Amino acid sequence: MTAVRSSTPAIPLSRTPSPGRTAEGGWHRTLRRFRRNPLSVLGALIVAFFVLVALLAPFLAHPTERNPFMIPHTGYASDPHPPGPGHPFGTTEEQFDLYYGVVWGTRTAFVVALSVVATAVAVALVLGSISGYYGGPLDELVMRVTDIFLAFPGLILAVVIVAVLGQSVRNAVIAIAVVEWPSYTRLLRGEFLRVRDMEYVQAAQALGGGDLHIITRHVIPNTIYPMLILASLNMGGIVITFAALSFLGLGAPIGYADWGQLISLSHNWIVGTAGDPFTFWYTLIVPGTAIFLFVLGWNLLGDAFRDVFDPRLQGSR
Amino acid sequence: MTGFILRRLLLLPFVALGVSVLIFSLLQFLTPAMRASLYIHDPKQLNALPDIIRKYHLDQPAYVQYWDWLTQVAHGDLGWSETAREPVADAIRGYFPATLELGVYSFACILALGIWLGTQSAVHKDRLLDHISRFTSISGASLPTFVWGLLLLMVFYGHFGWFPPDRLSLAAGLAVRSPAFHPYTGLMTVDALLNGQWWIFWDALRHLVLPVATLTYFLTAVLVRITRSSMLETLRTDYVRTARAKGLAQRTVVDKHARRNALIPVITLAGLLFVGLLAGVVITETVFNYPGIGRWGVNASQQLDIPAVTGFALIFSGLLVLGNLCADVLYALVDPRIRLQ
Numbered sequence: 001m002t003a004v005r006s007s008t009p010a011i012p013l014s015r016t017p018s019p020g021r022t023a024e025g026g027w028h029r030t031l032r033r034f035r036r037n038p039l040s041v042l043g044a045l046i047v048a049f050f051v052l053v054a055l056l057a058p059f060l061a062h063p064t065e066r067n068p069f070m071i072p073h074t075g076y077a078s079d080p081h082p083p084g085p086g087h088p089f090g091t092t093e094e095q096f097d098l099y100y101g102v103v104w105g106t107r108t109a110f111v112v113a114l115s116v117v118a119t120a121v122a123v124a125l126v127l128g129s130i131s132g133y134y135g136g137p138l139d140e141l142v143m144r145v146t147d148i149f150l151a152f153p154g155l156i157l158a159v160v161i162v163a164v165l166g167q168s169v170r171n172a173v174i175a176i177a178v179v180e181w182p183s184y185t186r187l188l189r190g191e192f193l194r195v196r197d198m199e200y201v202q203a204a205q206a207l208g209g210g211d212l213h214i215i216t217r218h219v220i221p222n223t224i225y226p227m228l229i230l231a232s233l234n235m236g237g238i239v240i241t242f243a244a245l246s247f248l249g250l251g252a253p254i255g256y257a258d259w260g261q262l263i264s265l266s267h268n269w270i271v272g273t274a275g276d277p278f279t280f281w282y283t284l285i286v287p288g289t290a291i292f293l294f295v296l297g298w299n300l301l302g303d304a305f306r307d308v309f310d311p312r313l314q315g316s317r
Numbered sequence: 318m319t320g321f322i323l324r325r326l327l328l329l330p331f332v333a334l335g336v337s338v339l340i341f342s343l344l345q346f347l348t349p350a351m352r353a354s355l356y357i358h359d360p361k362q363l364n365a366l367p368d369i370i371r372k373y374h375l376d377q378p379a380y381v382q383y384w385d386w387l388t389q390v391a392h393g394d395l396g397w398s399e400t401a402r403e404p405v406a407d408a409i410r411g412y413f414p415a416t417l418e419l420g421v422y423s424f425a426c427i428l429a430l431g432i433w434l435g436t437q438s439a440v441h442k443d444r445l446l447d448h449i450s451r452f453t454s455i456s457g458a459s460l461p462t463f464v465w466g467l468l469l470l471m472v473f474y475g476h477f478g479w480f481p482p483d484r485l486s487l488a489a490g491l492a493v494r495s496p497a498f499h500p501y502t503g504l505m506t507v508d509a510l511l512n513g514q515w516w517i518f519w520d521a522l523r524h525l526v527l528p529v530a531t532l533t534y535f536l537t538a539v540l541v542r543i544t545r546s547s548m549l550e551t552l553r554t555d556y557v558r559t560a561r562a563k564g565l566a567q568r569t570v571v572d573k574h575a576r577r578n579a580l581i582p583v584i585t586l587a588g589l590l591f592v593g594l595l596a597g598v599v600i601t602e603t604v605f606n607y608p609g610i611g612r613w614g615v616n617a618s619q620q621l622d623i624p625a626v627t628g629f630a631l632i633f634s635g636l637l638v639l640g641n642l643c644a645d646v647l648y649a650l651v652d653p654r655i656r657l658q
Contacts (some may be wrong), residue, residue: 152336153593164344164565240461250602270470271475288468291464296459
């Protein structure tokens with residue numbers, strides 16, 4: 001159907017294409033562009049899989065502790081146990097069940113990534129709109145502050161912040177949000193500058209619309225797609241940073257269902273027993289695969305979103 | 318040019334001030350007792366808590382503490398690091414050469430491999446090598462540093478026993494600490510050569526292989542991507558076509574004509590690469606138990622060793638300003654069309 005329509009020359013000639021038809025055509029084109037790249041489809045499938053796992057976590061791995069994010073463990077035996085009955089992926093040191101940790105770790109990953117994005121977007125909406133809409137010295141100040149934050153390596157800033165605030169999941173989320181807000185603020189400010197002088201905004205001003213009304217009803221809805229692209233490209237990076245904090249002992253506490261935490265528990269078991277050097281392979285490979293696939297999925301999906309929603313960037317790859 | 322460099326160097330104290338203010342404002346979330354607990358090692362000392370708080374002025378308002386700290390720093394005293402059990406300045410001096418050594422070797426490997434692979438990838442576009450390098454760079458962006466580092470350790474230390482973690486083996490470590498061994502630079506490989514101790518050189522090199530490989534894998538991915546797209550663009554230009562039309566050999570066209578110009582945008586990336594290297598060093602040193610600034614900073618962070626964390630943040634922000642400055646200067650040197658102001 002779409003192929004027929006795109007080949008008819010009548011569309012570009014007609015002065016007033018009906019809005020319903022172009023919207024549908026646009027949507028079809030978007031989907032077609034998305035499906036053309038097998039990597040995009042792969043990314044979407046991986047992310048969909050993780051969404052399902054996160055949603056179905058209580059059914060896939062039944063929680064026994066009061067806090068479902070704490071991994072149940074039977075006994076305190078120090079050496080990891082290989083996959084077997086009761087523990088499909090094996091256990092880490094101190095007998096934390098890897099299967100439970102990976103399943104609920106998916107939820108942790110989504111909770112952390114979405115909280116960071118939500119916080120960063122909230123800050124960006126306030127600072128970015130003030131900065132982009134009003135401009136002037138305030139804009140200058142906000143931009144110079146973002147410069148300083150962007151120049152600092154994200155992980156090191158996060159490490160320092162968690163070091164001072166103390167180790168907990170909430171503080172790690174705060175630390176990563178502090179690292180992430182500048183890029184969102186800059187993006188939003190840029191979009192504001194682009195949209196601010198467009199005719200429809202001027203029209204809204206001429207009709208007597210207040211600043212708040214124009215910002216919330218006319219400008220922000222038009223900056224959603226770029227934010228979506230940035231957020232999807234960012235999801236993987238946020239989860240890596242969080243896992244890195246946990247790995248360094250600055251994120252989730254011991255026993256919390258988190259991939260980075262599980263990987264850090266494997267640190268002492270890299271070298272196997274005398275006969276078999278890979279005795280404890282599962283302690284690293286299981287959580288490592290989970291985080292690799294999660295980040296890969298989001299990276300592929302983010303690339304796909306960028307290609308689909310932002311045609312300006314099409315040729316750049 | 319000199320003016321530009323001086324102006325950028327003037328930025329250094331301001332960045333340091335900004336970082337220290339940030340840390341001090343974060344510190345105000347902690348109670349004085351929490352901060353004093355660092356100095357307490359056994360329950361008997363608990364009674365001394367109020368004395369410690371008074372001694373270190375932990376109950377004073379934030380600006381008083383900050384002013385105290387500033388005057389202290391102005392006298393060249395960064396405080397005492399409880400995790401390193403020595404003054405912060407000495408700890409930095411002790412740990413820095415190790416990190417520098419790791420960084421320099423990694424940087425050399427990243428540049429060589431990244432530029433070579435990026436060029437080959439562009440020249441053989443859509444062929445097997447190109448696909449392999451593109452796949453590697455996608456997967457490199459998705460695999461966390463510590464997972465890759467631990468994997469390498471599992472295979473090349475656990476299985477083969479070739480490349481151990483840490484910085485030196487026990488015997489070499491003892492030999493280095495003996496009075497006969499003169500530490501000229503603190504860089505183990507260089508010192509070993511200067512002392513004519515070949516076996517220590519090999520030992521140090523063996524310990525460097527895995528951390529360098531870890532850092533290289535991550536940071537090469539970005540470099541390959543940029544070199545490849547820049548090369549593809551250059552290969553399409555008229556002067557390259559002219560060079561080919563003149564009948565020059567493929568090698569000459571690629572190496573002498575195309576690559577030199579294609580590398581200009583790559584240099585802008587050097588600053589970014591430096592930032593990545595600083596962040597990567599923290600994780601890599603922890604994974605490989607390598608005694609550098611990064612591992613010390615992480616240990617200090619875990620134990621709330623605030624003077625050490627402050628020193629760690631200061632040295633990293635200083636390095637960052639210097640690294641970015643070098644990238645900018647290099648950029649102007651390579652491309653005369655660019656004027657620094």
